[in-house]
Amino acid sequence: MNMQTIKADIAIIGSGVGGSAVAHQLVGSGAKVLILERGDFLPKEPQNSDAEAVFLQARYKTRDTWTDAEGKSYRPGQYYYVGGHTKFYGTAMFRFRESDFREAVIGSESSPEWPISYEDLAPFYAKAEAIYGVRGQAGLDPTDPPREAFPHAPIPHEPVIARLAARLAAQGLHPFHMPSAIDYGGACVRCGTCDAFPCSIDAKGDAEIRVLRPLLKHSDLRLERRTEVTRLIADGPRIVAAEVRRDGEQLRVEARTFVLSAGAINSALILLRSACEAAPEGLANRSGVVGRHLMNHHLTGLMGVHPLRRNETKFPKTLSVNDFYHGLSDDPDARGNMQMLGNIRGEMIRSAYPATPRIVADWLGRHSVDVLAMSEDLPNPESRVRLRGDSVEIDYRPGGLPAHERFVAHVRGVLQRAGFPLVLRHRFGIEAPSHQCGTVRMGTDPRSSALDALCRAHDHPNLYVVDAGFFPSSAALNPALTIAAQALRVGAHLRTI
């Protein structure tokens, strides 16, 4: 039987932040660019903003199942749509700090140096902020790297958040406006369903709306939806084709260059699944690092509850604090970022704790101010994504957790001093791998990394990986802007070859 073959100059696998940024750089260069995306456009429907549908019925989550290291199977918090995870993201668009690119020792573990510096990424951070329409205010965050003004003024705090900012400042902290990619003052109507919901009015600066939609008008870009890449095929060091499944049919895609951007976990899986006689451990895997060093940040949600005060805030994600980014004064290993979470709603509480009565969950949702404490997850080679036959095993081993716990205890005290007598906590685990990274790490040494500083596979001259799999370390800030910046940098390079 003859398999249908699609040909392109550059094939990009995945239409999330990474894949769409590379397309942005290449469309118009004369190259025929093809994006292969396993998902479809996310439908616009009333359920987009229905917390019951999004959280309790998990309407948009993949139906795939993975297993943990004990063999327990679960439905991961993975979302497969054009635009990738940004369809659900919280729009926090941070640059990593200069120190995040350097080696650091935290307790008995270490955070490796990147093969690039902040200066290498700075012009691409600026470009990514312009594309995504990021709002913020430079000069308030004491850890800010050198930078120019944000493309747009920050989103103002609503009253409850402004009060919290004042109470944090009274403690000697330096709260600042969280950089955010929302069309505030334009399409945004502050509907109150943003972080973890899809936006049905296109006000969220996601990869589909801000990057792909404008590009799709160009005849040199072709987007194939519902098209899942199962494996890549190498002939010698070169990747010659991708095997693809679309609506039950098998296709072959041939291109001169392949850019893998299926998300840190899925990109590693595609490389592992592509094992062949010449590369029995998988493609790009001479070093054995593919699928290892899986990180996800330590993410602890803290609900500051005040029984007498209702919180009517619609969009709380306007405030962040980085005073502890380089450690507490008496405990330098306990460190991280503090930022507002989206509104925690009763439905979210019940989806994590099903035994909670609806009335209690709804009351907590209405009377809390919700903060995320985020610390760096340190890379561990035994923290792995594996294939077990046809099934996927996530054997996640977080690094640096005790120091995160001490940081959380400190943030809890900050919230109590800010006027919240009761602070509840919830740790987000790997079952929702929202900040997944590290599984196809870049580095200068082909013996300990899969990719070079331009995200090109050491083993394959025409294969690049531009999702968060390339991160050597996770830093302690949201990943999307750094993925976009490095992918824009890679795209600029691809334009020249």
Ligand SMILES: Cc1cc2nc3c(=O)[nH]c(=O)nc-3n(C[C@H](O)[C@H](O)[C@H](O)COP(=O)(O)OP(=O)(O)OC[C@H]3O[C@@H](n4cnc5c(N)ncnc54)[C@H](O)[C@@H]3O)c2cc1C
């Ligand atoms: C609820 C939530 C909130 C978040 N909030 C923030 C935030 O505020 N700020 C921030 O910086 N980050 C946030 N994140 C994380 C951020 O969204 C991700 O880091 C980022 O979107 C990852 O981009 P990516 O391009 O690496 O991968 P993805 O977004 O995962 O894109 C990969 C794409 O590849 C497709 N794909 C997968 N496998 C295949 C295959 N085999 N064949 C073809 N296509 C495939 C997928 O469908 C997807 O479209 C959040 C994530 C979640 C889930």
